[in-house]
Amino acid sequence: MAKKRIVSTTINGDVTEFLCEPRQTLLEVLRDTLHLTGTKEGCGNGNCGSCTISMNGRPVTSCLVLAVEAEGADLRTIEGVARGSALDEVQQAFLEEAALQCGICTPGFIMQTEALLAENPDPTEEEVRFYLAGNLCRCTGYDKIVRAVLSAARKRRMTAEAAK
Amino acid sequence: MPDNAQRSYKVIGTRPIRHDGVDKVTGRAKYGADVMLTGLLAGAVLRSPHAHARIRSIDTSAAEALPGVRAVATARDLPDQGSRMVELGEGSVNMRHLSANVLAHDKVLYKGHAVAAVAADNIHIAQEALKLIRVDYEPLPPVMTVTEAMRAGAPLLNDDVVTQPAGNAEALAESKPSNVAKHFLFEKGNLDEGFARAKHVVEREFHLATVHQGYIEPHNATALWHADGKVSVWMSTQGSFTARQQTAELLRIPVSDVKVTPMEIGGGFGGKISVYLPPVAAILSRKTGRPVKIVMDRAAVFEATGPTPGGVIRVKLGADESGKLVAADAWLAYEAGAYPGSPVGAGCMCIFACYDIPNARVEGFDVCVNKPRTNAYRAPGSTQAAFAVETVVDEICQRLKLDPLEFRLKNASSEGTRRVDGPVFSRVGLVETLQAIGNSEHYKSPPGGPNRGRGMASGFWFNVGLKSSVTATIGCDGKVALVEGSPDIGGTRTSIAMQFAETLGIPVEDVHPAVADTDSVGYTDVTGGSRVTFSTGIAAVEAARDLERQLVSRAAELWNVPADQVCYTNGVMTAPGHKATFKELVAELHETGEPLVGRGTSGKANQAGAFATHLVDVEVDPETGKVQILRYTAAQDVGTAIHPSYVEGQIQGGVGQGIGWALNEEYWYDDRGSMRNATFLDYRLPTCYDLPMIEPILVEVPDPSHPYGVRGVGEVPICPPPAAIAIAIAQAAGVRMTELPMAPHKVMAAILAKSRPGNGQPH
Incomplete structure (x- = not known):
């Protein structure tokens, strides 16, 4: 067994250091070491997108990132999306549009949606479907998820408009 | 009988935010x-690399010696089951088979079959230890299809399986071991006379992939074998009580010594009813005195759980000149996987359920093959059957030059129709779903464009009632747990x-629902059979009525008036000279007397069955055979939609799975x-x-057996899609697909075969 390494990161705004083996994935460390279990594992090979988090502003499947690669990285997980106890527009839209059934894929979809809306605040349905195609949901047929993303985008644009 | 047109609900039919959202x-x-x-340990399971092999020996010594390994388990650690059958809520199961599926006894019957398990300080050590376990296998020839498995002289999977007759089937004279575990036969009317009257007869054979x-x-399970002999299990399951019973039976300990806590479940669709991991984790915990968690990886989920069967179906239909179906014959053989128990019986009962046919015969076979033991999947057995029968129905319509909607309306099952297997339908809404499709904007706008086609198909699923329990405790602030x-x-x-809120006349936000462990709530059957909103719903309504009775009698006491002068409606209690809202009353009762706890159970009511009719437009790429779904409309008899968004979600989700089954998914x-x-x-x-x-x-055609007319909605939406899409492909590309999935290469092959001179329809 290789020696453990210390990795320094920022997670959801907090400076966080952890100890890990070189073979451990970032997903494993988030869940088992840091107890951030909101990030889910569905496949372990990057197929399903349930473990999507934000790494330096980009969405990544954390099962395909080694924990040691997170040195110096700025990470955001589902636990860091709500502002205190206030849900953000994407979370709120998923609830209002009934965009989850079992909920296991939901954190990954929300993280991927956050990345989409940061890149493209006004996506078309086609653009939403393309950007979210790496996230699998088996319960909903995606219909209400796509509607929730479009609705969150609308709400966020209105809020931005009102702030001007 | 509920009639929604005349009733107005306050809560039912609204779309509140879900409580666990x-x-x-x-x-x-x-x-x-x-x-x-x-003290949690990580468990991992060694799985067979062979589809069929005898286990000569297992040597775990090197694994046990690895630092960080705390225990190793094999089938030798499981108690002997003898040859006993146990009723597990989803039909009776041979415990020897269930046990051998959890950890292989003397044979492995599919690649991925669990052979041994390790508990270690972390998952990496556990996985390293698996590589150190030496299993000496004697490989045997695998049997992968029903056709092969049914052939005389085929390699035998289980030497304790003999063909059991069901329905009108007769027992074989000679009961020798067979891969065919069950033979169903259902008959109605006189088949020969029926076909003699038929003007048009179409017969086709269909081949279905395992999905x-x-x-x-x-799948996951964490188990702790306490020092007093009790076992706690935390797991993802559709049925905590069946998981408890299976675990207890497999370990041969009293059922009430096992407590199962159902954690949030990340999807199941029928595949999380059978138990795989809890007994293994429990044995490892008993050996170590520590809790053990096992989580499957995705490959294990595919290779060792689920699936739903592939197989072969033959359907022959006969219609008279007027377009009335007069005779129907079907033959179904479904893969059971390693051990008996495919849903072929359900397939037999569903295959002609959408049609009122005077003369019919259905024969079905449950066939063991070297694949994982099959499990329920959303309307188990019905989707395959719908694919076959609806495709033949469409071909009959084509021959008769009859509109498929008119044909279906003419032949549709309705109240009073007798199914081939015996039961007579009560109030069901197939005709209404057909009419709804006929009236839809989708139906009225043609698909248009080259290489496009449209398909329509119907489907049926029984839905079940079974047992549920609910308790409700009113808090001093008037909110209910x-x-x-x-x-x-x-x-x-x-x-x-x-x-519950509707019945008690309180806001749904004031109800706090929770799913409890098996020690904290009464017996409740699985989340399956589209039964929860129906049957657990009835239990909740009963609990609310129980509380209402208590409230009335306590108010009478409090106000010192006769109970028959106290009236509770819409959340307000009144009596001559007295009036109190639910919350006011509860606050006062809390000050003056005993707690208010309601209980409700269900188990007597059964459902009338669910029907759906779907309409789909597709475009087939003539260069690649790829099928694109352009538009999809699904009409379904949902009884009464309690929360319409989640009813829609069930339909959309079922359709999504049905589209995958139709076009891509296969082992x-x-x-x-x-x-x-x-x-x-x-x-x-x-x-x-x-x-x-x-x-x-x-x-909404309310089911008369539920106080609000609920009809289970979860399963039937998966039934029509493969058939509807096959029919749409036939219209778009002129080829009849008789094999699932209708993946691009298969559609392309069919298109090429059609264009080759001298070739007619591909098979």
């Missing part, structure tokens, strides 16, 4: 893999709470019986880029 969008909800306990439920959350035993797989906490096996696509993307679940919006039409 916030925890699920913030990552707080705890699923099975999220369980953390002091998986595809839930995103892998509602405790139920149905794992919530898609929003049922809310649909149950809504029925690919090599000639050694090894699955070669045990990942999500190779298996090819539909992504959101594959699907269009799915338009549900909720047809």
